Amino acid sequence: MSGLFITFEGIDGAGKSTHLASVADRLRRAGRDVVQTREPGGTALAESLRELLLQRPMDPLTEALLVFAARRDHLREVIVPALQSGRTVLCDRFTDATFAYQGAGRGFDLGVLAQLERWVQEGRQPDLTVWFRVPPEVAARRLAEARAPDRFEQQPLEFFQRVDAGYARRAEADPGRFVIIDGQGEREEVAARLAEALEARGL
Numbered sequence: 001m002s003g004l005f006i007t008f009e010g011i012d013g014a015g016k017s018t019h020l021a022s023v024a025d026r027l028r029r030a031g032r033d034v035v036q037t038r039e040p041g042g043t044a045l046a047e048s049l050r051e052l053l054l055q056r057p058m059d060p061l062t063e064a065l066l067v068f069a070a071r072r073d074h075l076r077e078v079i080v081p082a083l084q085s086g087r088t089v090l091c092d093r094f095t096d097a098t099f100a101y102q103g104a105g106r107g108f109d110l111g112v113l114a115q116l117e118r119w120v121q122e123g124r125q126p127d128l129t130v131w132f133r134v135p136p137e138v139a140a141r142r143l144a145e146a147r148a149p150d151r152f153e154q155q156p157l158e159f160f161q162r163v164d165a166g167y168a169r170r171a172e173a174d175p176g177r178f179v180i181i182d183g184q185g186e187r188e189e190v191a192a193r194l195a196e197a198l199e200a201r202g203l
């Protein structure tokens with residue numbers, strides 16, 4: 001039996017990480033064997049690449065190659081084996097983030113990203129993607145109160161407007177895979193919307 005692969009997406013400060021943990025608890029209570037992981041990262045090699053990606057300036061092709069190199073290792077070492085043994089994988093970001101950040105945000109060639117996606121994933125896609133959609137101004141206000149910004153979080157508001165538009169294009173291209181959650185408002189309100197959407201999908 002193959003497990004379920006669920007990814008969480010959104011701009012920085014959208015609330016993904018906050019809600020991923022509660023979804024993991026909910027699915028475990030329902031008897032699922034859950035693996036929580038993230039991108040870039042999830043293996044020792046990919047976490048090393050994450051450090052470089054978040055801290056070192058680099059050109060957009062280098063950035064795209066490192067993101068997909070990290071993803072390849074993560075898929076081979078963690079995601080695919082977990083799915084093959086029937087586990088549920090919850091991943092904080094995946095390839096939609098590459099199309100949104102490197103593609104729409106940085107303006108990097110979408111055709112090259114699509115080729116890398118085919119090579120690295122060999123047809124594998126998430127079963128479900130939860131996109132927390134929050135206006136960039138709201139996300140920026142949350143982050144300003146929360147933590148020191150990394151290389152992506154330092155980008156101006158216009159960058160995150162492009163990233164948001166990039167996510168919207170990915171969702172339009174694959175509407176059956178996406179659940180779009182309005183991430184504005186109190187944490188409890190967002191959690192209730194999310195619970196309702198997951199229930200509607202039998203989760």
Ligand SMILES: Nc1ncnc2c1ncn2[C@@H]1O[C@H](COP(=O)(O)OP(=O)(O)O)[C@@H](O)[C@H]1O
Nearest residue numbers: 012013014015016017018142146185186187190
């Ligand atoms: N609904 C919400 N309202 C206000 N602040 C929130 C909400 N959800 C999350 N936060 C806070 O905003 C910050 C970013 O949330 P986080 O879950 O880390 O976002 P992401 O993983 O999408 O970058 C954290 O400090 C978190 O506590």
Ligand SMILES: Cc1cn([C@H]2C[C@H](O)[C@@H](COP(=O)(O)OP(=O)(O)O)O2)c(=O)[nH]c1=O
Nearest residue numbers: 012039040067093094097098101102152153
């Ligand atoms: C997965 C991925 C992440 N990123 C960026 C988006 C985020 O700003 C950053 C790290 O993601 P994230 O783990 O959400 O950051 P944090 O732990 O600070 O919430 O990496 C890309 O640019 N491309 C990608 O393919």
